[in-house]
Amino acid sequence: MINLLDLTYDELEAFVVEDLKQPRFRVDQLFQWLWQKGVRDFSDMTNMGKALREKMAGIATITWPGIAKVQESRDGTVKLLLRLHDGKLIETVLIPFKDRFSQCLSTQVGCAMGCKFCNTGLLGFERNLTMGEILGQVLVGRKFLLDKGVGGPDGPSPIRNLVYMGMGEPLLNLDNLLRSLETLPRENGLSISWRRSMVSTVGFPEQLRILGKTELALPAISLHAPTQELRAQIMPKAARVPLDELMQCLAEFPLRPRERITFEYLLLGGVNDSLNHADQLAKLVDKNRVKVNLIAYNATEGMPFSAPDRDQVEAFEKRLWHHGVTAFIRRSMGADIKAACGQLKADEQ
Ligand code: SF4
Numbered sequence: 156m157i158n159l160l161d162l163t164y165d166e167l168e169a170f171v172v173e174d175l176k177q178p179r180f181r182v183d184q185l186f187q188w189l190w191q192k193g194v195r196d197f198s199d200m201t202n203m204g205k206a207l208r209e210k211m212a213g214i215a216t217i218t219w220p221g222i223a224k225v226q227e228s229r230d231g232t233v234k235l236l237l238r239l240h241d242g243k244l245i246e247t248v249l250i251p252f253k254d255r256f257s258q259c260l261s262t263q264v265g266c267a268m269g270c271k272f273c274n275t276g277l278l279g280f281e282r283n284l285t286m287g288e289i290l291g292q293v294l295v296g297r298k299f300l301l302d303k304g305v306g307g308p309d310g311p312s313p314i315r316n317l318v319y320m321g322m323g324e325p326l327l328n329l330d331n332l333l334r335s336l337e338t339l340p341r342e343n344g345l346s347i348s349w350r351r352s353m354v355s356t357v358g359f360p361e362q363l364r365i366l367g368k369t370e371l372a373l374p375a376i377s378l379h380a381p382t383q384e385l386r387a388q389i390m391p392k393a394a395r396v397p398l399d400e401l402m403q404c405l406a407e408f409p410l411r412p413r414e415r416i417t418f419e420y421l422l423l424g425g426v427n428d429s430l431n432h433a434d435q436l437a438k439l440v441d442k443n444r445v446k447v448n449l450i451a452y453n454a455t456e457g458m459p460f461s462a463p464d465r466d467q468v469e470a471f472e473k474r475l476w477h478h479g480v481t482a483f484i485r486r487s488m489g490a491d492i493k494a495a496c497g498q499l500k501a502d503e504q
Contacts, residue, residue: 158218158240159189160287160294163334164341175210183343190344193294195219220245220291222299237295239264239288243281245322247292249300255315256305258296262289262332263323268357270377270390272423272452272460275322283328289335293317293345317347320355320375326362336371355419357393360404367408374408375417375448376401380427381435389426398439406441415481418447422468424461433471437478447475447482 162170167189168182175181184202188194195217197208220237223244227233231251238244248259266273267280297314300306306313317339319325325332332354339347352372356363363374377393380386387394405416418440422428440447449472454462463471468484475482 157215158285158287159185159215160217160219160291161285163286163338164344170215174214175207177207181207186341187343189217190290190294190338190341191346193298218287218291219294220288222295225299233299235292235295235299237292239284245284245288245292247296247321249296249314252315255311255313256296256300257316257318258293258314259318259320260289260292261321261323262319262325262328266323267327268324268390268392270357270379270393272379272389272421272458274455274458280323283331284323286331286334286338289331290338290345292321293339293347297345312346314345314347316351316353318353318355318375319372320353324357325354326356326359326366329362329365333366333369333371336369353417357390358396358401358405360396360400363404363408370409373410373414373416374405375419376405377421378418378436379421379423381432381439385427385432389423402439406444410444415446416444418445419450420447421450421452422463422471423452424463424467426460428463428467428471430470430474433474434478437475437480440480442478442480445480447480448485449475449482450485 159167159170164182164186167186168179171177171182171185172179181203185200188200194200197212197217200208218240220239222235223238224236225233233249235247235249236244237247243264245261245264247261250257250259261284263283264281265278266275269276293314297312300313319332336352339345339352340349350372353375354366354372355375355377357377366372366374377390378386380389383394383398386398408416410416420436436447449468451468452460452462454460472482472484
């Protein structure tokens with residue numbers, strides 16, 4: 156049976172008009188029940204006749220991911236381990252941001268990129284998520300927050316913006332990524348505004364060019380090393396795209412005034428955190444078009460990396476500013492609940 160959450164608005168229209176033989180106004184009604192009201196049972200769609208509801212229930216489902224485990228951090232971060240219809244596990248994280256939340260979404264079960272510092276990379280790749288599974292994380296996250304009293308039925312959504320930064324490489328699930336980005340800002344739906352989403356990727360030029368043309372989201376590039384050699388050591392598969400080719404593609408990524416491309420730089424103690432590395436990084440990036448997020452690695456059992464010194468992290472940031480590069484040390488949220496990508500699932504397995 157078809158999961159209605161896997162259908163874009165246009166596909167839902169075809170379902171209503173062609174399969175159900177219903178008038179067009181039913182499309183908006185159904186879309187609103189699915190995405191704005193978050194209904195999971197056809198019998199709750201009270202503005203639709205009983206016969207129509209039964210017909211839909213006979214050929215379609217509304218399948219949300221189930222919550223397998225919840226971890227709440229002292230800083231307000233919430234991590235949800237979700238079970239998909241086939242038993243596969245993924246993670247999503249809700250991060251407090253002013254009076255609302257940012258949500259970090261997974262796009263694949265596992266990841267094929269095998270970055271050396273990443274738990275998800277160690278688990279390997281299992282499969283892509285469908286659009287319904289990607290946006291189903293938002294439905295589950297929003298309900299979780301509403302049940303806790305964050306936001307209200309008539310107020311703005313408790314989720315303000317999204318980062319595609321959970322398990323998986325979003326640009327390797329490009330079709331479902333783009334379908335989800337198109338669905339997000341629609342009226343009577345999740346209503347997460349245009350360009351309130353950021354796609355975190357190790358960087359694939361062809362797919363980045365497609366993303367740029369859609370103007371639906373900005374990229375955050377997982378760079379983590381300022382040279383091709385060092386990147387190849389810690390991100391061997393990502394580094395198959397030469398750094399100069401990636402930088403050339405980013406130089407052409409369309410930006411609007413005040414928009415910047417984010418570079419994520421995970422500081423690994425003694426590996427990529429020296430002032431020399433900061434100098435190399437400053438030389439690599441176009442300081443007028445980027446900002447750099449510095450993240451201090453949290454030492455994890457069984458991983459061959461250590462946390463950088465606090466002083467070193469601050470000196471690294473200062474050095475980038477000295478070169479005119481906008482850089483921020485990102486607060487590591489949810490450290491006490493293992494909010495780093497793939498840690499909860501790794502524990503569970
Ligand atoms: S850091 Fe991202 S791209 Fe690399 S293995 Fe982990 S999930 Fe995949």
